[in-house]
Amino acid sequence: MLNVESLTAGYGNSQILFGMGFEARQGQVISLVGRNGMGKTTTIRTLMGMLPARAGRISLAGASLNKLAPHAVARLGVGLVPEGRRIFGSLTVQENLVATAHGRRIGDGENWSLDRVYQLFPRLQERRKQSARTLSGGEQQMLALGRALMTHPRVLVLDEATEGLAPLIRKEIWSCLQALKSQGLTILVIDKNLTEMAGLIDVHHIVEKGRVVWKGSPAELASRPDLAQRYLGI
Numbered sequence: 001m002l003n004v005e006s007l008t009a010g011y012g013n014s015q016i017l018f019g020m021g022f023e024a025r026q027g028q029v030i031s032l033v034g035r036n037g038m039g040k041t042t043t044i045r046t047l048m049g050m051l052p053a054r055a056g057r058i059s060l061a062g063a064s065l066n067k068l069a070p071h072a073v074a075r076l077g078v079g080l081v082p083e084g085r086r087i088f089g090s091l092t093v094q095e096n097l098v099a100t101a102h103g104r105r106i107g108d109g110e111n112w113s114l115d116r117v118y119q120l121f122p123r124l125q126e127r128r129k130q131s132a133r134t135l136s137g138g139e140q141q142m143l144a145l146g147r148a149l150m151t152h153p154r155v156l157v158l159d160e161a162t163e164g165l166a167p168l169i170r171k172e173i174w175s176c177l178q179a180l181k182s183q184g185l186t187i188l189v190i191d192k193n194l195t196e197m198a199g200l201i202d203v204h205h206i207v208e209k210g211r212v213v214w215k216g217s218p219a220e221l222a223s224r225p226d227l228a229q230r231y232l233g234i
């Protein structure tokens, strides 16, 4: 479904990605994990067309995403829940959800509607007329997720979606992602909570200095404390 191969990118003179590569097959949930500053967010920015790829290939269901602008990448079916959420604080919950909605689904993306998002997050429905800035951190994160779903994604990308949230709220986010997975959605997660996401992830990818240095299942990673110590600082 999503293929990233030999990707090189950076900012000005500083190269950050050195041959980044991974694959998420249809319905899989994969992760990028690694210490701060290793290039995970830069990978997402390049994938979304916010930063140009200097070399390498990015494709979604066989279609190249290289050189596409962010709105075109979103239109093709990559739904981003960005680091820091980036919701519109002065708009209501419902206005946030419809602001980025696409009129129709693309390719084999699932169709999402306000009703379906509210079914997944009843709390957003209760607060649909409130301005988004009055939501709790967890509710804002749900809103960011709902907003990404309103673009009918074929692949959902979450950059640090549970950062700064209380354990109970994190649990809610994980179980929501589990529900989306069981509906067949392909998901790419960047997160630090390895233990919490173990039941969700099919393949972990450890990122070190702009490329993947190891990949495997949560069980394989759990059996390699040396990897966690060397690359994750755990």
Ligand SMILES: Nc1ncnc2c1ncn2[C@@H]1O[C@H](COP(=O)(O)OP(=O)(O)OP(=O)(O)O)[C@@H](O)[C@H]1O
Pocket (backbone or CB within 6 Å): 011, 014, 016, 034, 035, 036, 037, 038, 039, 040, 041, 042, 043
């Ligand atoms: N706009 C920018 N201009 C210059 N350098 C940047 C910019 N954004 C990020 N960097 C640098 O790129 C490197 C990789 O950052 P990136 O955010 O991709 O890492 P990360 O693995 O996502 O880590 P984190 O968890 O801290 O976000 C870091 O050294 C960072 O300082």
